[in-house]
Amino acid sequence: MPLLIRWLKSAAQEVQEYASLTCATFTGAFSRPFYRHDVVEQFDLIGVGSLTVVLLSGLFTGMALASQSGLTLDQFGARPVVGRLVSASMIKELGPVLTALMLTGRIGSGIAAEIGSMVVGDQINALRALGTDPVRKLVVPRMLAGFIMAPVLTVISDFIGILGGWVVARYQLQVNSSLYWASVTKGLYMHDVWMGLSKPFVFGFLIVTIACHVGLRTSGGTAGVGKATTLSVVAGSVAVIAADFFVTQIFIGFIF
């Protein structure tokens, strides 16, 4: 029982700290001082830096999806509508979630390791002693970059995935190109696009703020940095998948 109480207390404190960091980040994003150079740098690191991994994962996901669905659709003689399945799956679900998971692995771990090292090396205290608020300097630029760049990367991933699906549909499944592209657009509704575009904003925000929170709470030297990195990837991934479910439910509730 005391163990359970201690765990509950620690969980409650963790949530409280995360909520407090989120509030401070919002305040920091809309007030001065604002570290413009850091924001630009983070847009480059998080956005441009993640392009390769997002392109590759999007391409192969689209190709695998077309290949798999082709086999299933063959059973119903519906091979020509493979484009519809690829576009709907990529735009509504796979594009946003896989891009977010890739970002969690790439930038979530990087942020937690970087900030965690700064904590154990007293650099965060040095920042504060030099009159800089670490939330404004480190968290706000990363949050803005994650929030804006995750949707941009998701759109790129969706497009590349559908393109990969076309390669498989055209050369492996022997589906006519015009048929494939007509099927891609036919299977799409505006609410699917809105759903697919809204999710990455939530994911980008969650990935970055969780990584920053975990990084800022690092303790225990270099071993602590390792634990923080692992925790940020695990917590970020779970948060992305859980948020995907809840955002989907909200959209279904509003639209259907």
Add this chain to the structure above:
Amino acid sequence: MQTDARTAEYVRHILSETGAPVVVFDHVQLAFDEKVVLKDVTFSLIKGHTKIILGASGSGKSTALKILVGLLRADAGVVWVNGQRVDQLAEGQLMAVRNDLGMIFQEGALFDSLTVRENVGYKLYEETTMPLEEVGKRVEEVLGFIDLAEHIDKMPSELSGGQRRRVAIARAMAFKPSIMLYDEATTGLDPITATTVDDEMIKLRDLENVSSLIVTHQLRDAFYVATHMAVRDAQGHVQIQPATPEKERETEFIMLRDGLIIFEGDAASLRRSTDPYIVNFLS
């Protein structure tokens, strides 16, 4: 509003006088859960003087410095810095107090991703509106003061341990604070390198009239700083030489043990102490 301005003026007047206390710790207490770090600590630092806080690891020395800068908050007691009560200030208000405090952390705590130039000029680049050209000049000036001008474009990873500590001193002095706080600035350095860091502390104290609070458990460095002084000769060269008795009296020692002050006095009194713990510590 007018009363505040008058009070601020009065405080400025008091602090401008010789012998004014720039730092006051008044019955400060702090505990982390059940572990009491500071039981009841009271001391003050006179303008232009040096206070050296000695004690074994875990005695609460570094904690006292962190409370002073506002990185930690005391459970009880009052802390004054330059006439401002810092124990009650919010993080945003503390930034103004920190403008006059330069802190050197254990291991230096330089920013890994920035060059020496960017590290030293960090506060001026990021937190002031000083023109870039002037910041550059100030950075070169402070790096010249600590004889590291040729390393200006290096990364911290390219510097030796002693050079990193000296760059940390340069970073802390770049914005001309009147109080410097040294947290184990020479720990882990060999005696020769440690002396170069000690010399910087002495130069800052004697040539720039900076008040210093030094936390250390390195007795050799503590006594070296207490018993030496910096003078500039006719050619403008800085020399470190044995301190005059008057200068020696400007440095006081505090010995912390289990969160309590067990000794306060000058170097000679510390050496004469018969307290078994102090005798054992000094031996």
